[in-house]
Amino acid sequence: MTAPQILVADDLGQAGLDMLSEAGEVTLQTGLDEAGLREALRGKDALIVRSATKVTAGALEGADRLTVIGRAGIGIDNIDVDAATARGIVVMNTPHAGAVTTGELAIALLVSMARHIPAADQALKAGRWDKKQFTGVELTGKTFGVVGLGNIGRVVASRGVGLHMEVIAYDPYVTQDQAPEGVRVVSLNELCETSDFVSIHVPLLDATRHLFDRTRLESMKKGARLIHAARGGIVDDEALCDLLESGHLAQAALDVFEVEPPDVEHRLRKLPNVTMTPHIGASTKEAKENVSRDMASQIVTCLKRGVVLNGINVPRVDPATAALVAPYLDVTRDVSRFLASLFPGRIEAIRVTLQGQLLDRAADSVTTAAVSGALAAASEVPLTPVNAMAVAEKMDVRTYTESAAMKQDFQNLVRIELAVGGERHQASCTVFGHRHGRLIDLNGAMMDLIPEPPLMVTSHVDEPGTLGQIGLKLGELGVNIDRMSLAHPDLNESAMAIWNLTEDMTDEQVNAVRDLPVVNEALAIARAVR
Ligand code: 3PG
Secondary structure, eight states, X not given: OOOOEXXXXXXXXXXXXXXXXXXXXXXXXXXXXXXXXXXXXXXXXXXXXXXXXXXXXXXXXXXXXXXXXXXXXXXXXXXXXXXXXXXXXXXXXXXXXXXXXXXXXXXXXXXXXXXXXXXXHHHHHTTOOOSGGGOOOOOTXXXXXXXXXXXXXXXXXXXXXXXXXEEEEEOTTOOGGGSOTTEEEOOHHHHHHHOSEEEEOOOOOTTTTTTBOHHHHHHSOTTEEEEEOSOTTSBOHHHHHHHHHHTSEEEEEESOOSSSSOOTTOHHHHOTTEEEOOSOTTOSHHHHHHHHHHHHHHHHHHHHHOOOSSBSSSOOOOHHHHHHHHHHHHHHHHHHHHHHHHSOSOEEEEEEEEESHHHHTTXXXXXXXXXXXXXXXXXXXXOOTTTHHHHHHHTTOEEEEEEOOOOTTOSSEEEEEXXXXXXXXXXXXXXXXXXXXXXXXXXXXXXXEOOOSSEEEEEEOOSTTHHHHHHHHHHXXXXXXXXXXXEOOSSTTOEEEEEEESSOOOHHHHHHHHTSTTEEEEEEEOOOOO
């Protein structure tokens, strides 16, 4: 197997680069435009970007084997996630590594704006000693409205409490009991109408584009001050200029802009009541190293073990659960593919039944794995956790997930049932010792099978010596057997053997086994392409 090819298209800290180099071959190519990125992506397994590189649908046309895009940072608006999803590519970010640093910049903007620190500094350095001009406002006791209580908003809100401000917050997904201590959750209207300072900490989404439009900015208390270190596009910059010019808003401190960098002639650059920084929210030594280390470790985990942490376009599973669940996903995918190969035909429905608390916590991921395996042969596009459910819907395959107690001997168990041509077939699987996936039941017959391809399945007469004949034939054909399992599922009185092999079999080799008089049918299941 060749080493994974990893393209790093923006600056990444050395610690992360070192980790990536241990796991694969790293190409560092920055400053790529769409065409350049398209070419650079050919033959790459993973791509890492910050915010500078735009990962467009056009660039992704070059992604002939890309499985994962890592955004070393938080905002993912420079990545066409829909285009990546359609290609089955996982998109992940590092939501925690830069949160404290970005929150601290918002607080720095709050304090330096309130005390005119940048302007005072400039004046003093220009030779003036002007105390009156720089009369500021005190923060203690002022109402501080934090919009968004995610990883960054929580840092900002708790620092606001530390500054003895009256902190209120708006977040449609956070209730009062989930808010940081000392923070009162209110509506966005109340926040805007009552806050002396407002700090924005929401991602840029369709729903948040121009969340602070002219009407919202006008609804802010007269003389209020705005801090914005989230994402350009959430605030209408032109409307903001008007309200700062009219004096409705006293000041703004901005780290992000609708167009970055803003035009040299942009009004914002000229307004004396605006403090500006060039999108440096995540730019501290510590955050850069943390982001680079987190992203490198997530990419390595994804490439090596197929475990997705902080995925944007895959079912979310917490990191502790993800590591425990990963072997269940592998065995579920293999068993589902095995079942679909054994009982070919159009799959009408896939029903996944889960037993055990661990699997309940990752129900969506397990279902997705079952669907990827079952439809692997029938799908026109390679299936991954990213696109499997959408492909199933397109192929008109119904999917169901339920929890049930099935076999008390097992703590965690997955049963996959396929409806094929009006019949139902099922197999159950589990993991022994945290790592070893096993198929333990096929259509009601107990088994102990490692369902990992390459495999050959034979149905044959149930007489002494039959297995010996098949084994001899495989030896003659030069096929190396790793392991063999027996079953007596409902196969018209035949016996069944499943042979774990070390290499994929050719069609000729399978035909030679099928031609044995004792063999009714032989079927090979090759290693998955992807
Ligand atoms: C982020 O979304 O993480 C910040 O905006 C930082 O972006 P950057 O990676 O370009 O510094």
